Amino acid sequence: MYIEKINRPADVKNLDENALTALAAEIRTLLIQKLSVHGGHFGPNLGFVEATIALHYVFDSPTDKIVFDVSHQTYAHKMLTGRKDAWLSESHYDDVTGFTNPAESEHDLFTIGHTSTAISLATGLAKARDLTGGTENVIAVIGDGSLSGGEALEALNVAGELGGNCIIVVNDNDMSIAENHGGMYKTLRELRESDGSSPNNLFKAMGLAYRFVKDGNDIASLVAAFRAVKDSTTPVVVHIVTQKGKGYKIAEENREAWHFTAPFDIATGKPKSVRGGENYGDLTADFLLQKMQADRRVAVLTAGTPTVLGFTKERRDKAGAQFIDVGIAEETATAMASGLAKRGAKPVFGVFSTFFQRCYDQMQQDVCINGTAATFVVCGASVWGMSDVTHIGYYDIQMLAHIPGLVYLAPTCCEEYFAMLDWAIEQNQFPVAIRQPSNGVIHADRPLRHDYSALNTFQTERDGSDVAVLALGDFFQLGENVVASLKKHLQIDATLVNPVYASGIDTAALTEIAKNHRVVVTIEDGILAGGWGQTVASFYGADTRVKVLNYGLQKTFLDGYNADDVLKANRLTAAQITADIKAAL
Secondary structure: OOHHHOOOHHHHOOOOHHHHHHHHHHHHHHHHHHHHHHOEEOHHHHHOHHHHHHHHHHOOOOOOEEEEOOOOOOHHHHHHHHHOHHHHOHHHHHHOOOOOOOOOOOOOOOOOOOOOOHHHHHHHHHHHHHHHOOOOOEEEEEEOHHHHOHHHHHHHHHHHOOOOOEEEEEEEOOOOOOOOOOOHHHHHHHHHHOOOOOOOOHHHHOOOEEEEEOOOOOHHHHHHHHHHHOOOOOEEEEEEEOOOOOOOHHHHHOOOOOOEEOOEOOOOOOEOOOOOOOOHHHHHHHHHHHHHHHOOOEEEEEOOOHHHHOOOHHHHHHHHHHEEEOOOOHHHHHHHHHHHHHOOOEEEEEEEHHHHHHHHHHHHHHHHOOOOOOEEEEEOOOOOOOOOOOOOOOOHHHHHOOOOOOEEEOOOOHHHHHHHHHHHHHOOOOOEEEEOOOOOOOOOOOOOOOOOOOOOOOEEEEOOOEEEEEEOHHHHHHHHHHHHHHHHHHOOOOEEEEOOEOOOOOHHHHHHHHHHEEEEEEEEEEEOOOOHHHHHHHHHOOOOOOEEEEEEEOOOOOOOOOHHHHHHHOOOOHHHHHHHHHHHO
16 A cells, blocks of 8 residues: 555655555545544545645645645545554544644644634735745645635635735535535636636636636646646635545535534445434424424524534425525624514524634624624534534633623523524514523423513522522533432432523522522533623622532633543532532531
8 A cells, every 4th residue: 555655745755646546545445444433524535635645746744834724624634644544543543633733743734623714824824934034835725615704705805915925725516514605606616617717706806816627636637736836926726626525426426414424334325323312403493494484584594504403405495595504604694694683584593602603793793782683593502512622612601691682591401492492583672592402302391481581580490498509501400410419418408490591690589599598509511710600609799608619611622522521520420519519518
């Protein structure tokens, strides 16, 4: 095998064209094999194999700087930069992360997991090079789907007048995670169909030089194009057309489903384990489709991730014009939701918490200052959400709860989640965000409210004394376990409270609790510092009658973590909390 002899990019340069083609086949085989066992980003990596080889054949990393947007197409890059063992041996599969990581290699410049950032980063590298008298090439690799993000377009605009060497490789596979949306994709299609000669050229309009590669999976064509732009003295776009999922027919024919995959059987493409039971994606999509069918004013928005709320292609077709995909443009989706609500529609924007971080300004300025009654479903805002350092989602409470006018709801079970969602859509008083549960679909038959307009009113689920446990959202079940543990081990009949609102506290209830409770415990599935629990603690302030114990997560960047380990490390188990309460008493 050729790959076994590749220890650094310079080794690629010693291969002839036939060997490079053989190397591509080996890499693709190893990608499919590992992904079938381990899971990961599938289509983007298979489609970018030849381009990765050509980049390292022509350029001289790490002297030449290559920045990969999103970096979910970097597995081949990692193989060619000294990390091949993570694909050659199953025992080393977990030696590398799924994204570029400077801690792994000098060939990875940044840790990147959010989209549309590569061109901005590259312009910074290029400008610093020019200021300090450097001569290296700076290359940004960005997929066509990522171009729909506002930052990418801003950066193209900057690059167009930057001057000097800045090479932007646009990997055009006519796909985002799902199908592309937006007017620029008509432009890209015209460029593909005209072999790059269409006068309707976004890149030239931005002031950039332009080259087109019709077959972005042909190494010889790629090498020729990259050689032509190497050491360019002006910013240039190299537009390459690739096949997402190339080399695995099932993925080529089902590009959306194979953007990312869990472990699967190579022969059939079927998953090795089938997740059974209910999930909030399907449940939410079915609920929203019913609302849409009953009321033409209900509109569902996504920013390039339609299945976050369960909207598969079939469901998108059923929803028709009431389903809006703005591309990877969370900021636009947020402001658009405000506009929809202002005109009398009933918008619901569903987004992963990690990506919702990009929308803070729009939530404050366009939504909350204007008081538009849009609904936002925040997914994966939990220790049980995505665990890559770039995709952690449990910083949401600090981000959203302190924006004036926003109602942030934290459901504790399936029935409460849908009661909140129904209320949010039908009311027209408040902007509302809802923290979709991440600890599984848990059903409860206890009485639930269906009107949440009396803001910041707690719901007491069990009256007791001495100890009050206030368990927010996903951690309500942990609160139940703590109350049961206190009864069993300390013979304490504790009070259990469902706070309902992540965006406020019930001062009347807290005042009442202080009359016959010595310890108040807050538990939240989020960061302690500046979180909901500390708001409760600050309310009690100098009241020496009440001791407040806050439980949550430490403010740190975790990567590839195990949720159970994190919970134990933060004393978020019933046994640990019970021991702390005993000591406090």
